[in-house]
Every structure is written in structure tokens, then in C-alpha cells.
Amino acid sequence: MVVDNPAPPSVRIWVATLTQADLRLRRWLDPREMGRFLSYESPADRARFLLGAAMLRSAVGQQVGMRPEDVPVDRECESCGAWHGRPRVPGSSLHLSVSHAGLLVAVAMATAGAVGIDVERIRSSPAAAESWTHHEARFKAGGGEDLLVHSLPLPWPGHLMAVAHPKNGTVKVSTSRQRLDLLER
Ligand SMILES: [Zn+2]
Numbered sequence: 001m002v003v004d005n006p007a008p009p010s011v012r013i014w015v016a017t018l019t020q021a022d023l024r025l026r027r028w029l030d031p032r033e034m035g036r037f038l039s040y041e042s043p044a045d046r047a048r049f050l051l052g053a054a055m056l057r058s059a060v061g062q063q064v065g066m067r068p069e070d071v072p073v074d075r076e077c078e079s080c081g082a083w084h085g086r087p088r089v090p091g092s093s094l095h096l097s098v099s100h101a102g103l104l105v106a107v108a109m110a111t112a113g114a115v116g117i118d119v120e121r122i123r124s125s126p127a128a129a130e131s132w133t134h135h136e137a138r139f140k141a142g143g144g145e146d147l148l149v150h151s152l153p154l155p156w157p158g159h160l161m162a163v164a165h166p167k168n169g170t171v172k173v174s175t176s177r178q179r180l181d182l183l184e185r
Contacts, residue, residue, distance in 0.1 A: 009172035010112045011165045014055050015119075015154065016175075017103045021047035025054040028069045032083045036075075048100040055107040056098060060089050063109065086140070097140050104159050113166035114147075116140030120160050133162035141165065 029037060033053050040046045057068035064071070077085035087096045095110040097117040108117035118136035122129045134149045141147055141164035149164040152173055163171060 010169040011108060011110045011115050011163065011171045012059065013106060013108045013117060013152070013163060013171065013173045014059060014175075015104060015106045015161070015173065016051055016055060017156070018044065018047045018051065018105070019103075021051040021054075021105075023050070025050055028054050028057050030073065032075070033073070036083055048105055051105045052098045052100055052107060055105060056087055056096060056109075059107055059109045060092070060094060060096070063094065063111070064089070064092060099136075099140075099161075102159055104154070104156060104161075106161060108163060110165060110169065113169060114141040114144065114164075115169075116142070116147075116164040118162050119154075122158050122160060126160070129160050130162070133160050134164075137162040137164040 026034065026037065029050070037046055037049055040049060054068065056073065057071045060066070060071045061068040072090055074088045074090050075083045075085050077083070087098065089096070095114050097108045097115050099106045099117045099119045101119045102121040104119050106117050106119045108115045116137040116139065118133040118140065120129050120133050130151060133151065138147055138149050146167055147164045148167045148169070149162060152161045152163055152171070154161050155175055165171065
């Protein structure tokens with residue numbers, strides 16, 4: 001029997017729900033992330049930011065062999081210098097994208113090439129929401145001509161997700177309704 005030996009996926013995506021935003025994850029945040037966490041007024045906004053930051057640190061930490069709290073995350077905005085820009089890990093070639101909407105937070109990490117992820121709640125028209133997720137995902141991946149943009153199914157009704165990545169990329173999605181194993185390491 002011939003078994004394909006697939007290359008590891010170049011894009012990995014993790015999706016979690018706000019019920020997984022355990023406040024103990026705050027200990028992974030660096031001081032500037034903590035400042036941003038505290039700057040949000042609403043508990044839901046705080047939970048979305050906390051969960052996205054923790055998922056990002058968990059993903060990168062696994063990839064580079066660091067504890068999540070030790071991962072250096074640069075969030076300087078390229079336009080204005082504030083700490084709300086696209087997250088980067090200095091010294092690594094990883095490309096990262098974070099999106100949240102409604103109950104969901106999604107993090108995408110590409111080991112080769114650019115990636116953009118977008119989740120949206122369906123408010124009125126599913127077609128309009130889907131078109132918007134494609135637009136956002138493409139924009140977040142840098143908008144190049146060689147991008148493949150497509151929708152990915154979600155086990156949560158009322159939400160849509162799209163990803164943009166180089167055409168030769170492979171994608172693996174991990175979702176969990178119960179927990180994220182964030183606190184187990
Ligand atoms: Zn800015």
C-alpha cells in the first residue's frame with residue numbers, strides 16, 4: 001500500500017470560544033498586553049483580547065519551543081506606533097493573524113508565507129458576511145495576487161470564517177467546544 005506522506009501544514013488555525021477565556025491566562029501577558037487588556041471596558045472585549053493573546057502565545061510557543069509567557073510579541077502598529085498592530089514575533093519568520101467576533105476567537109499561524117484570518121457574526125445576510133470575511137482575510141494577508149481565499153466550516157452556527165494564504169499552502173484547523181489545553185503546560 002502506498003501511503004502519502006503529506007508535508008506538515010503551512011497554516012494552522014485555532015478557534016476557541018469565549019468560555020475558554022480563563023482569567024488565569026493573564027499571567028501570560030506582557031505588561032503592554034496587560035495594559036491593553038485593562039483598557040477595555042467590557043468584560044467580553046477583555047475576554048476576546050485575553051483569549052486571542054493567549055492562543056497566539058500558545059501557538060508560537062509550541063512552534064518555537066518556548067513557554068507562552070516567554071514568547072516575545074511585538075504589537076507595534078506600523079501606522080501610528082500604538083500597541084494594537086498585527087502581532088509579530090521578532091526573530092522568527094512566522095506570520096500571524098488574529099480575529100474575533102461574537103463568541104469566537106481565531107488565531108492563524110503560517111510557517112511559510114502570509115496568512116490572514118477573519119471571523120464574523122452573521123447579522124442579516126450570510127452572503128454579505130461571507131464576502132466580508134474574504135475581503136478581510138485577504139487584506140490581513142497583505143492582499144497579494146497569489147493568495148487563495150476561502151471559507152472554512154465552523155461548528156458554531158451564526159459565525160463565518162475565512163482564511164487567505166499562498167496558493168500552495170496547506171491548512172489545518174483545530175476547534176474545541178470544551179477547552180483549549182491552554183493551561184496544561
Ligand atoms: Zn495604529
